[in-house]
Amino acid sequence: MGTDQKTPIGSLAIDRSSPPAPGEIRPFHFPPFLRRFLPCGLTVLAARFPGVPLINLELLAPAGAQLDPPDGEGLATLTAALLDEGTAGRSAMEIATGIEQLGGYLATGADWDTGYIGTGLLRRHLGAGMRLVAEVATTPSFPEEEIARARQQRLTEILRRRHSPAVLADEQLARAIYRGTSYAHSVLGSARSIADLGRDAIVDFYRRYFILAGSTLIAVGDLEPELLLAEAAAAFGGPPPATARPQAPAIRPAPLPGIAVHIVDRPGAAQTELRLGHAGVSLNHPDFMALSVLNTLLGGKFTSRINLNLRERHGYTYGASSRFAGRLGPGPFVVAAAVATEAAGPAAREVLGELRRIREEPVALEEMEETRSYILGVFPYTLQTVGDLAKRLEDLAVYGLPDDYFNRYLACVAALSREEVLELARRHLDPDHAAIVAVGPADLLRPQLEALGELTVTAPDS
Amino acid sequence: MSLNPATDLPFTCHQLGNGLRVVLHRDPTLPLVAVDLWYHVGSKNERPGRTGFAHLFEHMLFQGSQHVPTNDHFRYVQLVGGVANGSTWYDRTNYYETLPAHQLDLGLWLESDRMGFLLPAITQENLDTQRQVVINERRQRVENQPYGRASERLHELLYPPDHPYHWPVIGYTDDIAAATLEDVRGFFRTYYAPNNAVLTLAGDFEPAAALERVEAYFGEIPAGPPLPPLAPRISDPPPLGAEQRATLEDDVRLARVYMAFRAPAYGDRLWYAADLLTAVLAGGKSSRLYRDLVYERQIAQDVSAYISPLEAISPLVVVATARAGVEAATLESALRAHLAHAAAAPPTAEEFDGARNRTLTEYYAGLQMLSNRADLFSQFTTYFDDPGGLAGEAERYRRLAVEELLEVGARTFIETEQVTVAVVPAAS
Numbered sequence: 001m002g003t004d005q006k007t008p009i010g011s012l013a014i015d016r017s018s019p020p021a022p023g024e025i026r027p028f029h030f031p032p033f034l035r036r037f038l039p040c041g042l043t044v045l046a047a048r049f050p051g052v053p054l055i056n057l058e059l060l061a062p063a064g065a066q067l068d069p070p071d072g073e074g075l076a077t078l079t080a081a082l083l084d085e086g087t088a089g090r091s092a093m094e095i096a097t098g099i100e101q102l103g104g105y106l107a108t109g110a111d112w113d114t115g116y117i118g119t120g121l122l123r124r125h126l127g128a129g130m131r132l133v134a135e136v137a138t139t140p141s142f143p144e145e146e147i148a149r150a151r152q153q154r155l156t157e158i159l160r161r162r163h164s165p166a167v168l169a170d171e172q173l174a175r176a177i178y179r180g181t182s183y184a185h186s187v188l189g190s191a192r193s194i195a196d197l198g199r200d201a202i203v204d205f206y207r208r209y210f211i212l213a214g215s216t217l218i219a220v221g222d223l224e225p226e227l228l229l230a231e232a233a234a235a236f237g238g239p240p241p242a243t244a245r246p247q248a249p250a251i252r253p254a255p256l257p258g259i260a261v262h263i264v265d266r267p268g269a270a271q272t273e274l275r276l277g278h279a280g281v282s283l284n285h286p287d288f289m290a291l292s293v294l295n296t297l298l299g300g301k302f303t304s305r306i307n308l309n310l311r312e313r314h315g316y317t318y319g320a321s322s323r324f325a326g327r328l329g330p331g332p333f334v335v336a337a338a339v340a341t342e343a344a345g346p347a348a349r350e351v352l353g354e355l356r357r358i359r360e361e362p363v364a365l366e367e368m369e370e371t372r373s374y375i376l377g378v379f380p381y382t383l384q385t386v387g388d389l390a391k392r393l394e395d396l397a398v399y400g401l402p403d404d405y406f407n408r409y410l411a412c413v414a415a416l417s418r419e420e421v422l423e424l425a426r427r428h429l430d431p432d433h434a435a436i437v438a439v440g441p442a443d444l445l446r447p448q449l450e451a452l453g454e455l456t457v458t459a460p461d462s
Numbered sequence: 463m464s465l466n467p468a469t470d471l472p473f474t475c476h477q478l479g480n481g482l483r484v485v486l487h488r489d490p491t492l493p494l495v496a497v498d499l500w501y502h503v504g505s506k507n508e509r510p511g512r513t514g515f516a517h518l519f520e521h522m523l524f525q526g527s528q529h530v531p532t533n534d535h536f537r538y539v540q541l542v543g544g545v546a547n548g549s550t551w552y553d554r555t556n557y558y559e560t561l562p563a564h565q566l567d568l569g570l571w572l573e574s575d576r577m578g579f580l581l582p583a584i585t586q587e588n589l590d591t592q593r594q595v596v597i598n599e600r601r602q603r604v605e606n607q608p609y610g611r612a613s614e615r616l617h618e619l620l621y622p623p624d625h626p627y628h629w630p631v632i633g634y635t636d637d638i639a640a641a642t643l644e645d646v647r648g649f650f651r652t653y654y655a656p657n658n659a660v661l662t663l664a665g666d667f668e669p670a671a672a673l674e675r676v677e678a679y680f681g682e683i684p685a686g687p688p689l690p691p692l693a694p695r696i697s698d699p700p701p702l703g704a705e706q707r708a709t710l711e712d713d714v715r716l717a718r719v720y721m722a723f724r725a726p727a728y729g730d731r732l733w734y735a736a737d738l739l740t741a742v743l744a745g746g747k748s749s750r751l752y753r754d755l756v757y758e759r760q761i762a763q764d765v766s767a768y769i770s771p772l773e774a775i776s777p778l779v780v781v782a783t784a785r786a787g788v789e790a791a792t793l794e795s796a797l798r799a800h801l802a803h804a805a806a807a808p809p810t811a812e813e814f815d816g817a818r819n820r821t822l823t824e825y826y827a828g829l830q831m832l833s834n835r836a837d838l839f840s841q842f843t844t845y846f847d848d849p850g851g852l853a854g855e856a857e858r859y860r861r862l863a864v865e866e867l868l869e870v871g872a873r874t875f876i877e878t879e880q881v882t883v884a885v886v887p888a889a890s
Contacts, residue, residue, distance in 0.1 A: 014678050016529045016575060019538055020567035026493035026666065032567030048492060051468040052826040093757065096747035101812065103819030105746065121824060149760065156786050158761045163608045208888045266713070271598065272606035302536045312533055318602050338602040340594070370541045377543010377562050380492050385830040 028380040030406045031389060034225040038233055041213025041240035045393045046228035047220050049386050053123040056390045057130060059137050060397055063209035065114030065187040066248055066329060069404015072201055078154060079205045080110040083117060085146035087274040088139040092146055092397045092421070099132060099201030106132065109370060112187065113328045114398050115210060120387070123221055126228070130235040133217070138236075140206065147199055154194050162460050166338070168264050169439045171255055172458075176262055176435035177279050177332060181251045212323075213240045216397035220390045251329035253279040256433045259453030263461055265442035272440030276351050277334035278430050283326035283399050289412045291324050294424045297371040298358055299335055305354050305367075306335060316343040318403075324428075328399065333429065334353070341440050345448025348436055351454075355431035362418045375413050463472050467491065468829055471656040471853040473839060474669060480685040481657025484676050485839045485849045487664040495665035497569035498558040498836035499577075500844045502660075503653035506626040506692065506774070509680070511640075511884050514633010515551035517650050518641055523557065525546070525588040528579035532588060535572055542568060545833075550631055553773040554844055560833045563666035568680040573661070577654060578683035584646055593638055600632050606882045608714045609885050611777075614711065619706040619881040620777055625699050626692070627772065655686025664836035696774045697727060706881045709790075711888040716763060718783045721797055722881040723874045725778035728771035729846055734858045735866040736778055736874065740767035742809045742815035742867065743780065743800065748816065751782065755796055761788045762796075773845055778874055790884040799876075805875040808868040821859055827889040 014020070022374035033047035065076040084106055085092040099106045104121025117136050119129050161167045171186055178184040187196075201436025217236070219228040231383075256278065281288060291301070299306035310320040317337040339347045383389055396405060438445050442457045449455060465472065470729040472733050476484045484806035526532040540544040544561040557576075559569045604610040614630045621628040632638075661680070663672055726732040744751045744767035755762035762782045780801065782793045809817070829835050835852075842851035 014571075016571065016579070018529075020571050022542070022562075022568070023564035023566065025562070025564050028493050051466070052829055053469065054823065054826055054830075059634060091749065093753065097816075100748045100820060101816045103816075103821075105824040120823075122826075124818075149757070152785070153756075153763065156716065159786050160608075160763065160783075163714045164604055194611040271601035273606075301540055303533065303540050308533065311595055312591065315591040316598070318599035319596055336469065338606065340598055340601070366745070370537065370804075372539045374543055378496055378540075378545060379543070380562070381543070381545055381560055384473070384832060385492075385827075427720075 005381070015404055022056050031383070033230060033393060035403065036229050038236055039240070040236050040238045041211070042236050043216045043397065044232045045216060045218050045397060046225040047389055047393065048223060048225055049220050049389050050222050052386070053222055054120060054225065054386050055123050055126055055129065055219065056120050056386045057118065057133050058218040058390055058394060059117040059133050059215060060218065060394060061115045061210045061215040061227070062113070062245065062248070063212075064110055064113040065110050066182050066251065067209060068182060068185065068189070071193065072197060073185040073193040074108040074154065074187070075197055075201060075205050076115060077078060077187050078150060078189065078194065078197060079202050079210075080108050080115040082142055082146060082150055082202060083108040083140045083210075084136045085150060086143045087135050088140045088141055089135065095132070095136070101301070102128060104127055104129065106136070108136065125221060125451065126221070126223065126231055127307065130231045130258070134235040137210065137212070142199055142202055142206070144199060147202065151194055151197065154188065155191055158188055158191050158194065165266065165269065165271070165273040165439045168460055169275045169336075169437050172262050172264050172437045172439070173275045173277050173332070173334065173435055176437065177256065177277060178253045182249065182305060183253070183329065211241050211245065212236060214245050218390050218393045218397065220386050220393065248328065253330065255279075256435060259432065259434055259436060261436045261438070261449045261453045261455040263442045263445050263449065263455065263457045264437065264439040265457055266439060267441050267443070269341070269440045271338050272344045272438050272445060273342055274337050274339050274347055275334055275437040276348060276434055277332050278434045279330045280324045280333040280428065281330050282328060283331070284328070287428065288324070288326065289409050289417050289419065290424055291428060293371055293375065293413055293416050294358075294421050294428070295322055295324055296375055297363060297367055297421070298354065301374060303370070305358070306351060310337055310339070310347055311352060312358055314343070314346070316340055316347045341444050344438050344440065344445055348449065348452060352431045355429050359422075359425045359429055362422045365418065367423065368418050372413055372416070376410060377414050468835070469826070470648070471835075473849050475843070475849050478656065478671060478677060478681050480683055481715055482675065482680050483660045483843055484830050485662040485843055486662065486669045487662065487671060487835065487839055488667065488669055489664060490666040492832070493666050494832055495563045495564045495566045495569070495663060495667055496558065496560045496832040496836040497573060498556065498662045498664070498833065498842040499573050499841050500660045501654060502553070502658050503555055504551050504553045505629065506696075507653065508626065508629070509645055510623065510629065511637060512635045512645070513629040514596070514631075515637070515641055515645060515649060516555055517632055518592060518638055519646060520548045520550045520555050521592040521596055522584060522589065522646055523576050523580065525592065526583040527576040529575050529868045530572060530583070532583070538568060538572060544568070550783040552627055552631060556837060556840065558833055558837065564866065565674055566663070566667055566672060570675055573684065574679035577656065577659070577680065577876050580650055580654070581647060584643060586643055589641070589643055589646065593641060596632070596638055598636055600635060600638070604630070609712060611710060611712070611720070612720050612883050612885050613621065615708050615710060615883050616779065616881055617777065619708060619883070620722050620724060622699055623782050624693060626696065627774070627777070644645050645698055646705060651686065652690065655681050656680060657685045658689060660840045662839040662843070663838040664832045664839065665874045691840055693777055699775070702879050702881070703876055707883070708820055709884045709886060712872065712885050714885060716784050716786060717788065717793065717887065718781065718885045719793045720883040721780045722799070723778045723876070723879060725769050725776045726870070727773060732866065732870040732873070733769065733771070733776060735862055735870040736769045738814070738817045738821060738859065738862060739804060739809075739867045739871055740769055740778065741821055742813045743767045743804065745817060750800055751797075754800070755782055755793070759796070760786055761792055790886055794882065794884065801875040804871040806872070808864045811864065815863045818862070822856055825856055825859070
């Protein structure tokens with residue numbers, strides 16, 4: 001039997017008829033971190049994270065895919081992918097074997113805003129990890145044979161992605177809402193752009209954008225922050241480079257004239273990938289924090305309006321969600337669901353209806369409070385791992401946010417009113433100027449979707 | 463030496479009068495508590511013609527119970543900033559919440575209500591909706607995914623038709639569509655009883671007080687009947703005797719080859735050896751298959767190898783995706799040569815050390831989230847009646863010798879006991 005001590009029988013009587021009262025709330029504070037500038041121009045953010053004996057190191061350079069030249073789509077991600085494929089002192093395989101032998105990993109890559117070098121390994125290998133990140137960041141050699149190999153691998157990857165319905169849907173949506181801007185392309189580039197990228201373009205991109213001045217190193221693990229800083233200072237020496245960092249081009253998509261419907265035809269497909277979206281706002285926009293409340297209520301949690309509608313009320317889908325993607329430029333607002341093909345039209349109408357409704361009537365008091373307390377309550381849950389904390393510090397670095405950003409965010413969520421949510425919905429949701437993308441059998445989709453707006457049908461390979 | 467809850471993994475274990483086993487793991491680092499409930503039932507307990515039922519049933523457990531209205535399970539959890547979900551696997555079904563620590567009682571209330579008071583809330587309407595949700599889940603995960611049917615075919619060929627690992631956990635569409643309310647009631651009465659469950663709490667709570675609350679919420683739920691026996695020879699199906707092959711056409715541009723073998727059950731000494739062997743073969747860029755197929759010969763786009771932790775007999779699977787224009791046969795012969803080598807010679811000391819270091823780092827990484835830790839305690843208690851087995855996991859890798867990787871390679875990689883599935887681009 002359970003308890004060792006005698007329990008008075010009265011305390012066993014419980015009331016099952018309603019949720020139990022909570023106990024006493026326990027405080028949570030965002031973990032403290034140190035910020036230091038090194039003479040080479042690199043900023044270091046270091047934090048202790050107790051628990052397992054692992055450390056994460058991430059070097060972030062403002063070298064993201066938004067900087068791809070018009071004729072060089074995929075250049076940022078290809079350059080970043082090649083950073084660990086050979087350095088002044090070691091070959092690609094020597095680098096990989098060195099880190100993996102210690103039980104760690106090394107990953108390099110780029111997203112829209114950032115080129116990154118990340119490693120995770122056991123705490124006792126901190127020095128080796130720090131030297132590895134510095135080696136890969138400052139002495140990549142871009143050997144011709146590795147470039148040829150990476151290019152072939154990338155071309156194959158682009159080919160493979162033509163057969164993922166979810167990827168086709170995301171890429172078609174980006175083309176529809178970002179026409180004429182950098183966000184219209186895939187960060188991986190196209191078969192044509194990648195085939196044309198040579199060593200000169202890669203080395204030039206690296207020299208321009210992968211410079212330590214303006215970059216940030218995040219170091220998190222179960223070690224004193226001062227020790228993490230000292231190791232960083234030892235690994236990243238030297239004076240700052242004289243060249244100034246070029247400015248990123250502004251991305252200003254034109255609003256759509258109405259609702260545009262794009263069908264990507266996959267005859268005989270078992271299901272339809274549905275997207276509905278339009279351009280949103282930069283993560284640095286003053287409304288961005290508050291938009292997380294609007295979005296969480298609308299499509300950002302299981303009990304959101306869109307998921308309850310499409311999944312629990314209608315059974316159209318296994319799950320539906322929405323998000324405002326946070327980027328330096330105006331990232332997309334997207335609603336996404338994989339739906340039964342015969343339900344694509346009704347599902348799209350339900351989503352449009354939810355977007356219109358939330359612009360017309362204030363949200364109910366109860367769902368407002370539920371959403372608010374969910375966001376506030378779940379925050380410690382999102383900070384359970386070394387990688388979780390590193391990711392938060394990355395956001396501070398990439399978007400130039402103040403050190404107390406997350407406390408400001410929580411305060412913003414706590415103070416937001418239903419009237420402000422209505423205003424946000426009116427300002428930032430635009431169901432009448434949106435793109436709808438459906439990847440599935442065109443013969444079944446066309447009759448369901450053609451009344452919604454101007455319709456085009458394309459093949460996956462076009 | 464100071465106690466580190468995340469790596470030293472302290473716990474206490476208790477059993478209520480109705481048979482429910484309770485594991486308590488205190489870690490006050492964050493103001494959170496993970497509530498993790500395992501039922502020892504999965505697709506293994508289904509029968510042909512009624513596949514996918516354990517998983518469909520899992521969906522029904524989120525449709526409310528006597529005191530929790532439909533959809534309010536998630537609502538109550540999210541209202542306090544919690545996160546909840548469930549999952550179904552061959553051998554077990556789990557349900558879990560991570561809550562702010564002061565909301566522990568909420569998790570106990572929700573889980574005990576659906577363990578003890580589910581049936582009054584089950585309706586035909588909810589079942590109809592969830593059948594559609596699950597059929598759409600199957601479309602999304604299997605039918606509308608490139609290569610989506612391959613692993614299903616692999617299991618069908620690796621295990622005979624009456625073996626319960628033969629069919630996919632999510633089940634076949636016709637079987638899902640055929641599920642009735644009576645099936646739901648019968649399954650609940652048979653398998654969802656406290657004597658077939660393990661409850662783990664992990665996080666910031668006082669163990670004595672928490673145990674009192676567990677007793678209050680779960681103690682009155684009656685034990686269930688004895689469980690029906692599993693299919694015979696589940697750990698020891700008749701040998702295949704000859705290689706089993708299938709070629710699937712799919713809407714893909716890159717061919718892919720899967721090879722599967724029957725490998726030791728989870729918990730067996732040689733399961734751990736097989737796990738390290740998969741890391742030698744395909745764990746990271748310095749692994750054999752990556753280095754040879756992807757890096758040097760450039761005939762593969764990616765490679766992977768894994769052994770699933772199944773109770774009766776585990777599948778060990780090796781996968782390679784071809785570069786554009788490379789035939790499946792080319793990949794297949796390259797994989798065969800590597801597997802033959804792994805069956806004939808032990809890894810080098812360097813390969814062995816690297817594989818072990820990577821596996822141990824992943825083990826530590828997996829202990830970070832409270833919900834993972836709780837889930838692992840439940841797993842070791844459900845399968846082995848030994849929550850302390852979790853802390854022993856690192857040691858089971860450390861004490862392996864390189865010869866044991868050869869031993870398991872030689873025992874496993876036998877061509878007449880092999881299943882090969884090639885997925886090739888459909889002729890259009």
